[in-house]
Amino acid sequence: xxxxxxxxxxxxxxxxxxxxxxxxxxxxxxxxxxxxxxxxxxxxxxxxxxxxxxxxxxxxxxxxxxxxxxxxxxxxxxxxxxxxxxxxxxxxxxxxxxxxxxxxxxxxxxxxxxxxxxxxxxxxxxxxxxxxxxxxxxxxxxxxxxxxxxxxxxxxxxxxxxxxxxxxxxxxxxxxxxxxxxxxxxxxxxxxxxxxxxxxxxxxxxxxxxxxxxxxxxxxxxxxxxxxxxxxxxxxxxxxxxxxxxxxxxxxxxxxxxxxxxxxxxxxxxxxxxxxxxxxxxxxxx
Amino acid sequence: xxxxxxxxxxxxxxxxxxxxxxxxxxxxxxxxxxxxxxxxxxxxxxxxxxxxxxxxxxxxxxxxxxxxxxxxxxxxxxxxxxxxxxxxxxxxxxxxxxxxxxxxxxxxxxxxxxxxxxxxxxxxxxxxxxxxxxxxxxxxxxxxxxxxxxxxxxxxxxxxxxxxxxxxxxxxxxxxxxxxxxxxxxxxxxxxxxxxxxxxxxxxxxxxxxxxxxxxxxxxxxxxxxxxxxxxxxxxxxxxxxxxxxxxxxxxxxxxxxxxxxxxxxxxxxxxxxxxxxxxxxxxxxxxxxxxxxxxxxxxxxxxxxxxxxxxxxxxxxxxxxxxxxxxxxxxxxxxxxxxxxxxxxxxxxxxxxxxxxxxxxxxxxxxxxxxxxxxxxxxxxxxxxxxxxxxxxxxxxxxxxxxxxxxxxxxxxxxxxxxxxxxxxxxxxxxxxxxxxxxxxxxxxxxxxxxxxxxxxxxxxxxxxxxxxxxxxxxxxxxxxxxxxxxxxxxxxxxxxxxxxxxxxxxxxxxxxxxxxxxxxxxxxxxxxxxxxxxxxxxxxxxxxxxxxxxxxxxxxxxxxxxxxxxxxxxxxxxxxxxxxxxxxxxxxxxxxxxxxxxxxxxxxxxxx
Ligand SMILES: Cc1cc2nc3c(=O)[nH]c(=O)nc-3n(C[C@H](O)[C@H](O)[C@H](O)COP(=O)(O)O)c2cc1C
Ligand code: SF4
Ligand code: SF4
Ligand code: SF4
Ligand code: FES
Ligand code: FES
Numbered sequence: 001x002x003x004x005x006x007x008x009x010x011x012x013x014x015x016x017x018x019x020x021x022x023x024x025x026x027x028x029x030x031x032x033x034x035x036x037x038x039x040x041x042x043x044x045x046x047x048x049x050x051x052x053x054x055x056x057x058x059x060x061x062x063x064x065x066x067x068x069x070x071x072x073x074x075x076x077x078x079x080x081x082x083x084x085x086x087x088x089x090x091x092x093x094x095x096x097x098x099x100x101x102x103x104x105x106x107x108x109x110x111x112x113x114x115x116x117x118x119x120x121x122x123x124x125x126x127x128x129x130x131x132x133x134x135x136x137x138x139x140x141x142x143x144x145x146x147x148x149x150x151x152x153x154x155x156x157x158x159x160x161x162x163x164x165x166x167x168x169x170x171x172x173x174x175x176x177x178x179x180x181x182x183x184x185x186x187x188x189x190x191x192x193x194x195x196x197x198x199x200x201x202x203x204x205x206x207x208x209x210x211x212x213x214x215x216x217x218x219x220x221x222x223x224x225x226x227x228x229x230x231x232x233x234x235x236x237x238x239x240x241x242x243x244x245x246x247x248x249x250x251x252x253x254x255x256x257x258x259x260x261x262x263x264x265x266x267x268x269x270x271x272x273x274x275x276x277x278x279x280x281x282x283x284x285x286x
Numbered sequence: 287x288x289x290x291x292x293x294x295x296x297x298x299x300x301x302x303x304x305x306x307x308x309x310x311x312x313x314x315x316x317x318x319x320x321x322x323x324x325x326x327x328x329x330x331x332x333x334x335x336x337x338x339x340x341x342x343x344x345x346x347x348x349x350x351x352x353x354x355x356x357x358x359x360x361x362x363x364x365x366x367x368x369x370x371x372x373x374x375x376x377x378x379x380x381x382x383x384x385x386x387x388x389x390x391x392x393x394x395x396x397x398x399x400x401x402x403x404x405x406x407x408x409x410x411x412x413x414x415x416x417x418x419x420x421x422x423x424x425x426x427x428x429x430x431x432x433x434x435x436x437x438x439x440x441x442x443x444x445x446x447x448x449x450x451x452x453x454x455x456x457x458x459x460x461x462x463x464x465x466x467x468x469x470x471x472x473x474x475x476x477x478x479x480x481x482x483x484x485x486x487x488x489x490x491x492x493x494x495x496x497x498x499x500x501x502x503x504x505x506x507x508x509x510x511x512x513x514x515x516x517x518x519x520x521x522x523x524x525x526x527x528x529x530x531x532x533x534x535x536x537x538x539x540x541x542x543x544x545x546x547x548x549x550x551x552x553x554x555x556x557x558x559x560x561x562x563x564x565x566x567x568x569x570x571x572x573x574x575x576x577x578x579x580x581x582x583x584x585x586x587x588x589x590x591x592x593x594x595x596x597x598x599x600x601x602x603x604x605x606x607x608x609x610x611x612x613x614x615x616x617x618x619x620x621x622x623x624x625x626x627x628x629x630x631x632x633x634x635x636x637x638x639x640x641x642x643x644x645x646x647x648x649x650x651x652x653x654x655x656x657x658x659x660x661x662x663x664x665x666x667x668x669x670x671x672x673x674x675x676x677x678x679x680x681x682x683x684x685x686x687x688x689x690x691x692x693x694x695x696x697x698x699x700x701x702x703x704x705x706x707x708x709x710x711x712x713x714x715x716x717x718x719x720x721x722x723x724x725x726x727x728x729x730x731x732x733x734x735x736x737x738x739x740x741x742x743x744x745x746x747x748x749x750x751x752x753x754x755x756x757x758x759x760x761x762x763x764x765x766x767x768x769x770x771x772x773x774x775x776x777x778x779x780x781x782x783x784x785x786x787x788x789x790x791x792x793x794x795x796x797x798x799x800x801x802x803x804x805x806x807x808x809x810x811x812x813x814x815x816x817x818x819x820x821x822x823x824x825x826x827x828x829x830x831x832x833x834x835x836x837x838x839x840x841x842x843x844x845x846x847x848x849x850x851x852x853x854x855x856x857x858x859x860x861x862x863x864x865x866x867x868x869x870x871x872x873x874x875x876x877x878x879x880x881x882x883x884x885x886x887x888x889x890x891x892x893x894x895x896x
Contacts, residue, residue, distance in 0.1 A: 054679050055830050057872040068879060069871045074679060089871060093832070096868035100835035126861065128846075132838050154828065163376075168287045170373030174674065174828070175382040177657070179838050181828030186292070186374035187360045187389070195290030195375065 015081035024077050030061060031072040039085055042094060042116050044101075045155035046073035047205050049268045050165050053156040058097045058116075061085045069093055095120040103127045104179075105134050106151045109209030109220075132179065138217070141190035144198050144277050146217040151210035152183055158202035158211060159183065166270055171195040172202065183210075200276035204259060204269050213257040213277075226251060234261060237275040242266075244275050255279045289373055291364050300362035303354035303451075307346055308369050317368035340370050342690075344672030348381055349614075349653055356396070356449030357388040372672065383674045383827075385432075385656030386447075386614050393428040395448040397421065397470040398615065402434035402576045403767070404441040404733040406817055407809050408460070413442050416463035427470045433658065433821055434576035435459075435615050438733035438803075439485045439740045445615055446470040455617040479618060482587030485579065487738045487757070495707050495719070495727045496700070497743045500587030505622050508629045511590035517635065519709035523598045524643045526709075528558060531602040535705060537713035539725035544570055544661075544698030545772070545799045546876070547787050550705075553695055556685040557603040560693035567600040567608040568670075568689055568696040572654050572661035574613055575770040576821060577801035580729040581699035583741045585612075585619040588703075589626035593649065595702035597640060598709065600647045603695045607648060611666050614654040623651060658825040662875050663696045664688075665827065676827045677875035700729050700800075720746030724786035728800060732757040734767075735806035744785070751781030753802060762807045765892050769798025771818050772880035774887035795887065811894050812848045815885050819844050822881035833878025836869040840882065847895055855895040862889075 010025040017033055024033045034041045045056035052073040060069035064082035069090055072083075084090070098116055102124035107113045116122070138148040154174065163170050171194050175184040185194035203211040212220075219225040230251045237244045244267045247259045258276050262269040296304070296317075305311070311318035347366045351358050358381050367374045381387050399417060401410045414431060421427045427446075435457075437443035443459035446469040456469040456476035469476040483489040483501025490501060504510045511517075523531045536551025557565055569592065573581040585592055596608045610627075612620055627649050630636045638646045652670050654660050660669045664678035667689045688694025704726055708716045717725045724746035730753055733739040737758030744753060750766065763778040774795040776783060783793045790797045805814065823837040843862050847855040866882030873879045888894040 053829075054874070057830050057832055057874075060872045068873075071679070092864070093868040093872040096836070096865060097831050097872065100831055100839065100865075103839075104835050127839050127842065131842060153831070154834070163373075164287075170287055170289070171375055173373075173375045173379035175379045176828070177383050177659075177674075178823060178826040178828045179834055181834070184375070184378065186378045187363070188378075189292070193292060195288075195373065197288075 013077050013079050015077055015079060015083065017083050018085055022077075028077050029073060030070070030075050030077055030081075030083055031059060033077050033083075034061075034072060034085055041072050041085055042112070043073055044110075044153060044207055045157065047157050047207070048262050050157055050160050050205060053160065055156055056097065056101075056153060058094055060090055060093050062087045062090050091120060095122050098122040099124045099126070101153055103131050103133070105153055105208075107153075107208065109151060109212075110153075110207060136182075139191070140214070140217070142192050142198075142214075144214055144273075145191075145200060145203055146212055146214055147183075147191070148210050148212065148217070149182055151208045153208055153210075154181060154183070155207055157205040157207065161201045161205045162196075166268075167197070167199055167201050169195055169197050169199070171197070198273040198277060199271060200258075200273070201270050203276075204271075215256050219251075219256065225256075230256065237271070239274040239278065244271050246271070246275055248279070254283055287373065289367075289371065291368055291374060292360065294359070294361035294364050296359070296361040296365040300351055300355060300359065301365060303350045304347055304362070304366050304369060307350045308340075308343065311369060316371075317365050341372055341672040342670055343370055344372055344377060344380060345652065345655065345669060348377075348384075348387055349655065352387050352449070352655075353453035354449055354451055356394040357390060357392050359389075359391075363389070370672075376673075380672065380674055383657060384614075384654075387655055393426050394450065395426060395446060395470055395473075396428045396430055397466060398430050398432035398435065398445040398447070399466065400433070400435045400437070400441070400443045401431045401817070402438075402821065403771070403803055403814060403817060404434070404438035404577060404739075405443055406814070407734055407805060408441040410442045413461065413463060413466070417444075417466050420463055420467050421470060425471075432615075433574070433824065434578075436573055436579040436582050436613065438577055438579055438731065440480075441733065441739075444469060445617075446473050446476070448473050457617065482583050485583045485740045486587070487740045488742060494743050496584070496703055496729060497587075497741065499591065500583065503588065505587055505589050506625060508590060508626070508633060508635075511588075515710065516590055517594055517641075519706040520594050520597055520601075520635075520641060522709045523601055524641065524645070528602045528604060531598060531709070532558060534708055534713045535602070538708040538716040539722075540701065540704055540708060540716075541724065541787060542698060543700035543704070543728070543800065545575070545769075547797070550697065550701055553685060553697070554599070554603050557605075557693050557695040560686060562686075562693055563604075564607065564692055565603050565605040566689045566692055566694040567596060567603060567605040568663075568666065568694055569596050569608065569610045569699060569702060570661060570663065570666060570696055571610055571612045571616075571619070571699050572658075572666065573616075573699070573799075574654075574658040574661055575772065575799050575801065576818075577733060577767065577770045577803045578731050578799045580731050580741050580800060582613075582616050582619050584699055584703055584729075585616070586622050589619075589622040590630065591703050591706060592623065592699060593626050593630050593636070595705050596649055597636065597647055598705050599695065599697060599702055601640075601645060603693075605695070606646045607650070609670055609689065610649055610651045611660070611670060612651055612653055614656050620651065620653065627651065657827075658821075659827045659875075659877055662877060665875070666696065667694070674827070676829045677877075679874055698799075721784075721786050721788070723788040728785065728797075730785070730800045730802050732802045732804070734804040735760045735763065735809070736804050746786045747789075748785055749781060750776070750783045750785055750802070753785065754781065754804060757802075757804075759804055760806050763804060764807045764809065765805045765811065765888070767801065767803040767805070767884060769796040770801035771821055771884055772876070773798040773801060774883050775892050776887075777891055780891075796883075811888065811892065812844070815888055815894060816841070816844050816848060818884050819881075822877065826877060826881075830872075830874045830878060832869045832871075833873045833875075833881065836865045836873075836878065837881055839865050840885070844885065851895045859889060859895060862886075
């Protein structure tokens with residue numbers, strides 16, 4: 001999201017961001033303001049097409065007068081606030097959050113995290129070799145996508161995308177609680193016995209690669225996944241009249257996965273099973 | 287939403303349990319048998335908003351099945367989802383959130399054995415081992431270790447629950463291997479619990495304000511309640527009008543007793559003035575803080591007082607519906623409150639026209655199902671609404687968007703009961719009790735190494751030492767836990783701390799929910815700290831990273847240093863501090879923010895690992 005209003009003009013809210021005057025349209029979050037001012041605040045559970053759950057707490061900033069830090073991704077800017085984004089206190093929390101996550105789940109396919117680990121001097125190993133980890137086996141129960149919850153940071157994005165924010169299928173939710181909480185379908189069943197309609201919108205929003213195309217998963221396992229060798233082509237889905245935009249990711253002349261541009265005003269990155277997974281016919285050249 | 291249901295069918299008994307709550311299914315669209323084509327099936331248009339609005343019956347529905355069968359099968363869950371138009375994945379997420387529910391088969395009888403602080407100090411570990419040896423596989427009893435059951439004055443405690451129609455429960459406290467086994471094998475013939483007044487060592491003392499009726503009135507009799515001054519406060523409230531009631535409560539200086547110490551008058555004023563309607567009143571009777579049992583004793587000993595107080599509060603904030611969210615592990619408080627609400631309704635003290643004043647108000651009880659986090663005010667709303675008991679982020683605050691997204695005043699049981707003397711005595715007389723910063727009487731839950739554990743009522747301002755004196759503190763006191771697991775430890779040489787909000791704050795600690803647990807030198811401190819860490823790890827809802835993973839890392843560190851001190855523990859203590867700081871700063875709710883308090887205070891004030 002940008003801080004530039006697209007609809008009816010909104011009133012501007014004035015507050016200070018790291019000591020400097022900031023003006024953002026009413027309703028903007030602190031994160032919007034940070035991004036508009038070119039400040040880099042790390043985020044994980046925030047997504048450009050979803051209302052953030054503010055569960056990861058990696059974007060916390062210091063708000064003058066508040067007892068605790070506040071999540072920049074969800075806290076609306078209010079007139080007169082004094083916000084500091086880069087204090088020792090905020091950096092400390094971010095560092096610990098990154099360490100806690102990296103020590104408990106596999107972040108190897110989470111973009112940007114390696115950079116933050118360096119920047120914040122996080123040492124995920126310091127909790128010792130016996131630190132509890134998720135240690136989940138990938139769930140491979142269908143030909144379309146794989147659920148590897150060993151990589152899941154419980155950002156709730158897939159739940160929201162499958163539920164009332166986009167797809168309205170409600171096939172997944174969080175089950176259990178605390179450290180044992182897991183993303184699951186009803187009765188922890190295989191995906192094929194669940195309400196899933198394979199739109200793949202959950203894969204689209206997953207920030208860690210916990211949800212991935214079967215094709216990507218298999219290629220990674222075989223060591224042949226190579227993003228640098230991929231090209232991306234955005235085109236129009238030919239199946240039906242909705243006309244969703246598809247971005248074809250092609251490696252070695254094969255479509256390896258399909259995403260959809262989030263800034264498309266009609267679909268915001270959402271597709272149905274045909275657009276998302278129905279690309280094999282393109283590659284059947286015999 | 288496009289709902290998908292599996293093929294699992296409920297058994298007849300599961301169906302009956304759910305139908306007893308919701309009425310029989312009207313059409314095969316919502317789960318009725320498809321054997322005969324019903325007229326309703328052909329033109330069935332209910333659904334959409336109307337059906338979804340019953341989502342809040344999910345928790346009662348899960349209770350209905352769990353009560354009758356002892357666990358919740360796929361077929362039962364799917365049938366409940368069909369009836370309520372709830373996606374099965376979400377209902378599964380809700381069912382697995384609560385400790386009292388099981389989605390796996392288990393014996394019809396479950397014995398919950400408390401292993402928390404007071405019970406641990408009273409030998410719960412050996413007791414559990416003994417009970418497990420006695421009630422092994424084949425006994426038909428599932429033994430489960432439980433966090434504090436709110437019976438700390440009678441530690442060690444056990445609660446037996448036998449599924450059936452009706453569900454049978456038996457509380458055994460103080461318990462032994464033999465008593466616990468008996469409660470589990472024959473809950474119907476287990477000996478009665480002692481009366482509530484047993485938990486009030488000062489019972490009958492004429493100076494009592496909040497506890498004056500406990501042990502004096504018959505908790506089943508509305509007439510007796512009225513004969514002892516009941517419903518005078520509500521009459522005065524009607525005479526004052528809502529704004530007048532709020533003024534009295536504000537002038538009285540009443541501050542919330544649920545732990546967060548928020549001024550009640552301000553909360554009520556903020557709720558009452560919201561333009562959005564309806565308004566709700568919620569009474570927080572979840573009371574799952576280890577060491578806390580005051581709300582249970584009030585509800586068991588003087589249930590009409592809470593009914594009356596809720597009516598006054600609802601009138602003040604403009605609510606016509608109140609929810610009493612009652613901890614799932616309190617069978618007797620549940621029965622007493624159900625009875626009291628029923629009687630009040632029958633006598634026109636609840637319902638369409640309360641006391642003939644043209645004001646409508648009714649109370650619905652919602653049972654929790656074993657989740658400490660549901661005491662957090664916004665998690666409680668989610669729980670009532672049929673969602674996972676996960677706290678919401680604030681703002682918006684409940685006074686603006688609370689239960690069902692509407693303006694809501696949520697108060698603790700003890701807070702509400704204070705409103706009665708405020709109205710009957712007047713704000714000024716009430717405010718004269720206690721200190722200027724902390725007015726009125728306060729209830730304390732005293733347990734552990736004392737001769738007379740129980741609920742004590744003292745005016746704010748008495749010292750910790752005076753309270754412990756009353757309770758008969760034993761020799762060789764090692765530490766006092768003030769404010770419960772989310773509170774902090776103080777040393778035996780700090781007993782002159784005044785028990786007020788400002789006094790405890792000045793002493794760098796907190797009153798919290800009024801817990802005072804005394805531990806003498808026989809209690810192994812590192813084990814106690816581990817238990818506290820384990821409690822928070824178990825009870826974290828899992829939503830935010832600092833709390834979900836931080837509580838695990840803290841427990842691991844405490845395990846590592848359980849047998850170590852000095853330099854050997856220094857690294858891990860540094861780690862605990864760093865993680866604790868981030869938890870306090872960055873967690874969404876009070877659970878994560880306070881989870882490290884008690885352990886930190888034990889390190890800093892007691893020198894726990896020196
Ligand atoms: C983890 C957690 C658990 C809580 N449990 C309870 C509880 O069991 N009972 C209660 O009254 N308040 C509890 N609270 C405090 C409530 O959130 C809320 O502040 C209180 O009910 C407000 O009532 P009061 O203003 O009358 O104190 C808890 C808070 C947290 C963070
Ligand atoms: S699977 Fe992905 S999108 Fe879903 S909660 Fe986990 S990390 Fe987030
Ligand atoms: S993705 Fe689905 S909805 Fe969109 S154009 Fe293709 S077939 Fe139609
Ligand atoms: S602090 Fe803990 S209990 Fe509170 S929201 Fe976060 S995970 Fe849940
Ligand atoms: S990005 Fe803000 S809390 Fe996760
Ligand atoms: S009942 Fe066991 S500690 Fe409270």
